[in-house]
Amino acid sequence: MTGEIGQVALCFALALVSVQAGAGLFGARAGAEGARAVASGAALGFFAFVALAFGALTYGFVTADFSILDVAQNSHTLKPLIYKISGVWGNHEGSMLLWIFVLSLYSALMTLAARGGARLTSAALGVQGLVGAAFVLFILFTSDPFKRVDPMPLEGAGLNPLLQDPGLAMHPPMLYLGYVGLSASFAYAAAALITGDAERQWARAARPFMLAAWIALTLGITLGSWWAYYVLGWGGFWFWDPVENAALMPWLVATALLHSSLATERTGAFRLWSLLLAIAGFSLSLIGTFLVRSGVLASVHAFANDPERGAVILIMLGAAIGGALALFAWRAPKLEGGAEFEPASRETMLLLNNLLLCFAVTVVLFGTLYPLALRALTGEMISVGAPYFAMLFAPAFVALLVLVPFGPRLSWRNGNLPDAWRGLLPALGAAGVAGIAVLAIARPVSLAAAGAFSLAFWVIGASAIDFWRKRQARMLNGQSLASVLAHAGLGITLLGITGATLWRSEAVDVLSPGQTLSVADYSLRFDGVEPAQGPNYQASRAIIEIRKSDRLLGVVTPEKRIYPAEGQEVSNTSIRTNGFSDLYVALGDERGGGRWSVRAFVNPLAPFIWLGGAVMALGGFVRLWRGVAVRVVRLAPAE
Amino acid sequence: MTPRKRRRVAFAFALVVAGAGGAALVVAALKDNVLYFYSPSDIAAKHVAAGVDFRIGGLVKKGSVVKGPKARVRFVVTDGKASVPVSYDGVLPDLFREGQGVVALGALSPSHEFQATEILAKHDERYMPPEVVDALKRSGRWKEGE
Numbered sequence: 017m018t019g020e021i022g023q024v025a026l027c028f029a030l031a032l033v034s035v036q037a038g039a040g041l042f043g044a045r046a047g048a049e050g051a052r053a054v055a056s057g058a059a060l061g062f063f064a065f066v067a068l069a070f071g072a073l074t075y076g077f078v079t080a081d082f083s084i085l086d087v088a089q090n091s092h093t094l095k096p097l098i099y100k101i102s103g104v105w106g107n108h109e110g111s112m113l114l115w116i117f118v119l120s121l122y123s124a125l126m127t128l129a130a131r132g133g134a135r136l137t138s139a140a141l142g143v144q145g146l147v148g149a150a151f152v153l154f155i156l157f158t159s160d161p162f163k164r165v166d167p168m169p170l171e172g173a174g175l176n177p178l179l180q181d182p183g184l185a186m187h188p189p190m191l192y193l194g195y196v197g198l199s200a201s202f203a204y205a206a207a208a209l210i211t212g213d214a215e216r217q218w219a220r221a222a223r224p225f226m227l228a229a230w231i232a233l234t235l236g237i238t239l240g241s242w243w244a245y246y247v248l249g250w251g252g253f254w255f256w257d258p259v260e261n262a263a264l265m266p267w268l269v270a271t272a273l274l275h276s277s278l279a280t281e282r283t284g285a286f287r288l289w290s291l292l293l294a295i296a297g298f299s300l301s302l303i304g305t306f307l308v309r310s311g312v313l314a315s316v317h318a319f320a321n322d323p324e325r326g327a328v329i330l331i332m333l334g335a336a337i338g339g340a341l342a343l344f345a346w347r348a349p350k351l352e353g354g355a356e357f358e359p360a361s362r363e364t365m366l367l368l369n370n371l372l373l374c375f376a377v378t379v380v381l382f383g384t385l386y387p388l389a390l391r392a393l394t395g396e397m398i399s400v401g402a403p404y405f406a407m408l409f410a411p412a413f414v415a416l417l418v419l420v421p422f423g424p425r426l427s428w429r430n431g432n433l434p435d436a437w438r439g440l441l442p443a444l445g446a447a448g449v450a451g452i453a454v455l456a457i458a459r460p461v462s463l464a465a466a467g468a469f470s471l472a473f474w475v476i477g478a479s480a481i482d483f484w485r486k487r488q489a490r491m492l493n494g495q496s497l498a499s500v501l502a503h504a505g506l507g508i509t510l511l512g513i514t515g516a517t518l519w520r521s522e523a524v525d526v527l528s529p530g531q532t533l534s535v536a537d538y539s540l541r542f543d544g545v546e547p548a549q550g551p552n553y554q555a556s557r558a559i560i561e562i563r564k565s566d567r568l569l570g571v572v573t574p575e576k577r578i579y580p581a582e583g584q585e586v587s588n589t590s591i592r593t594n595g596f597s598d599l600y601v602a603l604g605d606e607r608g609g610g611r612w613s614v615r616a617f618v619n620p621l622a623p624f625i626w627l628g629g630a631v632m633a634l635g636g637f638v639r640l641w642r643g644v645a646v647r648v649v650r651l652a653p654a655e
Numbered sequence: 656m657t658p659r660k661r662r663r664v665a666f667a668f669a670l671v672v673a674g675a676g677g678a679a680l681v682v683a684a685l686k687d688n689v690l691y692f693y694s695p696s697d698i699a700a701k702h703v704a705a706g707v708d709f710r711i712g713g714l715v716k717k718g719s720v721v722k723g724p725k726a727r728v729r730f731v732v733t734d735g736k737a738s739v740p741v742s743y744d745g746v747l748p749d750l751f752r753e754g755q756g757v758v759a760l761g762a763l764s765p766s767h768e769f770q771a772t773e774i775l776a777k778h779d780e781r782y783m784p785p786e787v788v789d790a791l792k793r794s795g796r797w798k799e800g801e
Contacts, residue, residue, distance in 0.1 A: 249746065356659070371670075375677050382681050397692035397786050399710060404688035408680060524726045524745050576749075585749045604726070604746035613726050615746040 019084045019162040022072030026156060029065035029120070032058045033148040036123070040142025044135055044210050052138040056127045059141050062148065063124035070104075070117045073161050077104050082172055085165040086110060092174040092581045094552040102185035103175045108309060108325075109161035111188060115305070116151050118189075118196040122225060123148065126200060132221025139207035140200075140221075147199055150332050158325045174581035177553065183243045191236030191263060195301040197229025198266055201273065202298035205291045206340055209347040215287050219277040222294065224643055226277065230270045231636040237263050238629030249587045249602040251617040253516065253625055256405045261384045262304035265377050269297040272373040275366045283428055284355040285363045288348050289370070295344065299337045300377070306333050307384070358430040365423040372416045379408040417471045417506065421478030424499050439485070443477030458519070468514040475507035494642025501635030509628025515597075515621025524615045526607050536618040538599055539563050540572075545603075545612060553577040555588070558603045558612060562592065574603040574614075598622045690760070694790030695737035698763075705763045710775075711739060712758040712787040720753055732757060732769070734794040743771040756787040 036058035043052035073086070077100050082088040090107040091100060105114040123144045130137050155161070178184075201222045208218035240263065245253040254260060273293040279285040310326025357363035383400045390396050421443060425436040451470035458465060479500045486492040486500075523535040529544035543559040555575040562569045572590035579586065592599045597620045604613030692710045693703060703709065711732055719731035729742045730753075741759055751757065751774060761771035 249748075371673065378677065379681055382685065386685060397789065399690045399692065400685065401688040401690050401708075404684045407684045407688070526723065526726050587749055602746060605722075607722050613746050 018072050018076045018079075018081055019164060022069045022076075023160070023162040025065045025069040025072065026152065026162075029062055029069065029116075030149065030152045030156065032062040032065060033120075033145050033152055035145075036062055037142050037145030037149055040138050040140075040145050041210070042142075043138030044142060044207065046135070048138075049134070052134055055138050055141045055145070056130075059120075059123045059127040059145070062145075063120040066113075066117050066120040066152075069162075070113055073110060073113060074101060074104050077101065077110075080172065082170070083164055083166070083168040084161075085163040086161045088165050088169050088172050090175055091172040092552065093171060094581065095175065095180070096551050098182065098185055099175060099180045102179070102188075105188045105192075106175050106179045109155070109159045111192075112151070112155050112159050112309070113161050114189065114192055115196055116148065116155060118192045119144070119148050119151065119199055122197055122200045126203070126225065129224070131224075132204065132217040135211050136204065136207050136217060136221060139210045140203040143203040143206040143210075144199060147203075147336065150335070154325075154328055154332065158328055171581075174552075174579065177577065177579040177582055177584050177586040178247060180552075180579075181243060181247060183239050184247075187236055187239040187243060190232050190239060192232075194229045194231075194233025194236050194270075195263070195266060195304060197225060197232060198270060198294075198298040198301050200225035200229065201270075201294040202340070205294035206343060208291065209343050212347055212350060215351055216280060216284055219280040219290055223277065223281070224640055226270065226274060226294075227636050227640045227643075230267070230274055231633045231640065233263065233267045233270060234629055234633040234636065237267055238626050238633070241629075242626050245622070246589050246591055246600075247586075249589050249615070251520070251522065251600050251602075251615075251619060253513075253622070256383070256400075256402045258384045259308055261380045262307045265300045265380050265384075266297055266304060268373050268377045268380070269293060269300055272370045272377075273297055275369050275373075279363050279366050279428075283357070283363065285357060286366070286370075287351060291344065291348070293370075295337075295340045299333075299340070300381075302329075302333045302336055306330055355429075357428070360426060360433040361431045362423060362426045362428050365419060365426055368419055369416065369423065372412050372419075376409055376412045379405065379412070414467075414471065417475050417510065420475050420503050420506070424478075424482055424496065424503075439481065440478055443474050443481055446477035447471070447474035449473075462518050465514055465518045468510060468518075472507040472510040472514070475510070476504050479504035479507070494639045497642075498635045498639035501638060502632045503635075505628045505631030505633075505635060507628070508624050508631055512621050512624030512626070512628060516619045516625060519620045521618045522616070524604075524613065526611050526613045528609070528611045533614055533616055535599075535616040537565055538569075538616075538618060540601065540614070540616055542612070542614060544610060545606075548575065550577065552581060553579045553586075556603070556606075558614070560590075560601060560614070562599065572599075572601050574601045576603050576605075593623055595623055596621060692758075692786050694734045694793065695732055695739045696734055696790075696794055698739055699737045703763060705765045705767075708760070708762050710758055710760050710786070711741070711769055711771075712756070712790055713738075714787070714791070715751070715753050715755055715757050717753045732759070734790050736794040739767075739769050741769040741771055743774055745774075748774055758786060 036055050039051045039058060040055035042048055043055050076084045076087045077091050078097065080087065080091055080093045080100070086107060086109045090110070091103050095103065104110045123141060126137065126140060126144065204218045204222035208215065240260070241253045244255065245251070273290065276286045276293055277290045280287055280290040306326065306329045310329055383404055387398050387400055390398060421440055422436055425439055426433070447470040450473035451466040454466040454469045455461060482496065483492070483500045486496045521536040523533050525533050527533060527542040529542060531542055533540045533542070539562070541561045541563070543561060545556045545558045548555040548557040555577045557573050557575045560572050560574070562572060569592070572592055574590040575588040577586050577588055578584075587602055589600060589602045597618065600617040600619055602615045604615055606612055690708055690710055692712060693701065695711070695713055698711070713732040713734040716731040716733045716738060721729045725744075726746070727742060727744050728747060729740065731738045731740050743759070758775040759769065759771040760773040760775065761769055764770050
């Protein structure tokens with residue numbers, strides 16, 4: 017029954033989203049109030065039916081209804097409840113349904129918020145409806161999550177054990193809230209081009225959705241990186257894997273868009289540029305969806321290698337990007353040019369921010385697509401090494417971080433550079449002290465580490481100064497607090513990356529019980545391996561006693577788990593952290609006679625990488641919260 | 656030219672220069688950091704020089720895995736036609752198995768042993784790296800549905 021309910025709900029959703037697209041676009045014409053009302057109703061209905069379909073699939077997973085093929089292939093009765101739920105999006109069909117669910121959620125919120133006027137909202141719902149209709153069709157024809165299996169198997173095939181992890185259970189929904197959330201900015205930008213008279217309103221209308229998408233992307237990427245760190249057992253946090261790049265590119269563009277649209281809202285500068293960024297952001301999301309879901313890439317995200325699906329996504333991708341760019345080429349010349357500003361102004365800083373971020377996106381895009389293009393054209397198989405990305409990404413971000421503190425302290429249109437300098441002197445002092453301290457204390461001596469610390473303290477110091485100055489002037493609003501937090505978060509992440517890459521220590525050895533392994537100033541005594549039983553796995557659990565300069569710190573228990581349902585082996589690393597530094601221990605393979613290989617890292621400052629990401633997201637959240645709160649207060653007297 | 660126009664032209668010029676510079680950087684960095692993928696047959700045919708980093712892929716030959724001393728692991732990668740000995744110091748990924756596909760990153764030593772710095776982890780046992788599938792197809796050892 018569940019399967020039929022889901023399938024029928026999806027068909028209704030397709031009908032409603034088609035109505036939303038047609039009526040929404042028609043409602044963009046002056047005086048078409050009737051069509052606008054229809055589009056709004058259809059958008060809410062679309063959300064309701066997709067939610068019903070998504071609920072039905074979730075119910076199928078939770079109750080282990082193996083008559084649904086998707087459940088049978090990806091679930092198992094012994095799985096803990098949280099992984100039964102996360103199994104819904106741990107496969108191709110379910111994850112596409114989550115994609116469309118998030119899209120319909122944003123549609124519904126756009127309808128309820130009705131920002132930027134009735135015509136703009138209607139046109140934006142129309143564009144959103146077109147994207148939604150294409151993806152519902154894609155699901156129904158190539159990736160039906162409710163397909164039946166007959167006879168019904170007695171037990172499911174289980175979920176890839178690597179995905180059975182609390183961090184990863186939340187990672188896909190977060191990433192999709194971001195990825196797909198960029199469709200709202202895209203829809204408003206396209207709507208501004210369609211109506212032709214919303215050069216500034218669209219940016220203001222799209223802002224909360226832009227922010228929500230950015231926050232979710234930031235958290236999604238942070239969670240993904242954290243997962244890779246503690247699950248894969250390599251001790252690294254970022255691998256420049258194409259799938260990571262696919263999420264990083266929309267984030268970089270969304271960050272650029274958040275900045276450029278500030279100017280667009282405020283002074284009308286960068287009007288066309290912001291429109292282009294909004295189009296580019298969602299286009300990169302679609303490219304990411306294609307890369308991850310088509311099976312052209314080898315990764316944990318490539319669930320199914322079905323070339324037909326890849327081709328369909330590629331066509332939708334081409335239609336969306338081509339259509340939006342054609343619309344831009346046709347309508348943009350009719351829009352007025354941007355507003356003027358002096359070289360020393362906040363606009364100039366935002367411009368530089370955008371140029372650097374766009375350079376970074378180009379670097380990642382080329383590095384990711386070049387091997388695929390070469391393979392498609394010549395059959396030659398290559399990959400692009402991490403040094404390529406590091407070599408080009410680092411200078412762009414150094415320049416960006418040097419400039420970050422100037423942005424918030426220059427005024428719009430015509431700023432005062434000497435004044436900004438004077439205000440930043442304490443931050444410059446903090447940067448100098450940090451750099452010298454690193455050179456004096458930290459071993460091995462590293463100029464790169466000293467430079468990175470100076471840069472981080474320059475940015476964090478400037479954020480602190482901004483905070484105090486604005487507080488004393490009683491000018492601390494959502495906007496300035498957001499910029500303080502987001503920029504400080506960037507500095508914190510830089511500290512973490514510096515520590516974990518430049519100061520990491522590593523040791524690998526094969527140990528018999530009683531033997532020790534030394535890494536940095538820790539010594540690890542291997543006390544053998546004991547069997548342990550999990551809910552749906554059996555584990556070999558190592559007992560390792562850790563001491564730091566002869567002081568007993570405790571015991572860590574890294575595991576090797578075998579999941580019989582999936583027939584797969586997965587390591588479970590142990591990380592002991594004091595908030596500033598991680599001791600990271602992974603159990604390798606058995607070498608006979610009770611001997612095991614053990615790998616250990618000391619990653620100084622590693623926790624700061626993800627702390628910084630969380631602080632950045634908090635900055636976005638503060639802005640979003642203030643914006644929503646102000647709006648509610650404003651609405652209240654009218655009711 | 657009005658001052659406003661002059662500034663625009665200067666800005667456009669600066670943008671073009673910056674764009675060209677950025678593109679040159681990307682191309683130069685890309686050229687130096689491309690890693691080629693070779694199957695064992697390719698290595699024999701192309702006379703890959705020692706010390707050059709590349710990726711190798713194929714199947715781990717059955718019975719070839721020798722562990723020790725210490726954390727050292729040696730095994731043979733084969734595509735059915737040719738094979739290459741590989742040595743690696745470190746912890747093997749969970750899905751490393753004899754008879755299964757593997758991709759390793761490293762370089763040949765002067766004695767023609769591939770010294771791996773990284774063994775790429777497969778994420779799912781049902782999954783075979785596309786490069787390996789391709790290499791096996793070329794050597795005629797790939798059977799559909801295997």
